[in-house]
Amino acid sequence: MIKIKNVQYVKSILSANERPIPALPEIAFVGRSNVGKSSLINCLVNVKNLARVSKQPGKTRAINYFSVDNRFYLVDLPGYGFAKVSKSAQVDWQRVIEAYLLNNQQIRRILVLIDSKVGAKENDRQLIEWLEFNRAPYRVVATKVDKISRSERAVQARKIREALNQSRNEPLLFFSAKDRTGREELLKYIGELLEGSEK
Ligand SMILES: Nc1nc2c(ncn2[C@@H]2O[C@H](COP(=O)(O)OP(=O)(O)OP(=O)(O)O)[C@@H](O)[C@H]2O)c(=O)[nH]1
Ligand SMILES: [Mg+2]
Structure with a gap:
């Protein structure tokens, strides 16, 4: 498991060519508005x-970089699928996200967050399909797991995999920023990703 000592907000960008220097490995967080991306990052780094966390969906509008011990970046992407946002703004966001995700050699993993209780929606499925098509490395993290019982976990995991057309043994991580479920597991996973890439 990685130890996190010093975390700093670096910058917010709207286009891929503004990515921070130095280039470091990046772990990206993407998902629907309100799914808990910002909360997960805060919880992870303590x-x-x-x-920023908000009750108003659509709060995170730019791509936010956080540097961890000058070793890697956690990248908080704007949420998609918020109904109250105009169609043209949605398209803009999609462009920003896609441009960031494509042709980025620094990305070690894209963590796709899905609400444990709400499950995967059509736009989540489209994102996964797009990631698969572009051979982008991703993993699904089911958030807010404190909202469902232990026995519901397996049911929800199956539903999420089904909705995303994934195989039954596709790894899925459960996380709660509220009770910190899955935090150590995720830190361990990130540690493995970084080790693999630093060798
Ligand atoms: N119960 C519970 N609530 C959570 C959890 N994580 C986040 N929330 C709540 O969900 C809401 C949205 O959380 P955010 O972290 O702002 O979500 P986001 O994905 O960053 O949202 P955008 O920036 O709008 O895309 C907030 O009210 C959080 O308090 C969790 O693990 N459990
Ligand atoms: Mg956010």
Whole structure:
């Protein structure tokens, strides 16, 4: 498991060519608005208000970079699928996200967050399909797992995999920023990703 000592907000960008220097490995967080991306990042690094959390969906509008021990970046992407946002703004966001995700050699993993209780929606399925098509490395993290019972986990995991057309043994990580379920597992996973890439 990686130890995190110093975390800093680096910058917010709207286009891929503004990515921070130095280039470091990047772990990206993507998912629907309100799914808990910013909360997960705060929980992971143990800093309360690092990434902004909001009750208003659509809060994170730019791509936010956080540097961890000058070793790698956690990247908080804007959420998609928020109904109150105009169609043209949705398309803009999609462009921003896709441009970031494509042709980025620094990305070690794209963590696709899906709400444990709500499950995967059509736009989640489209994102996964797009990631697969582009051979982008991703893994699904089911968030807010404190909202469902232990026995519901397996049921929800099956539903999410089905909705995303994934195989039954596709790994899925459960996480809760509220009770910190899955935090150590995710830190361990990120540690493995970084080790693999630093060799
Ligand atoms: N119960 C519960 N609530 C959570 C959890 N994580 C986040 N929330 C709540 O969900 C809401 C949205 O959380 P955010 O972290 O802002 O979600 P986001 O994905 O960053 O949202 P956008 O920036 O709008 O895309 C907030 O009210 C959080 O308090 C969790 O693990 N459990
Ligand atoms: Mg956010």
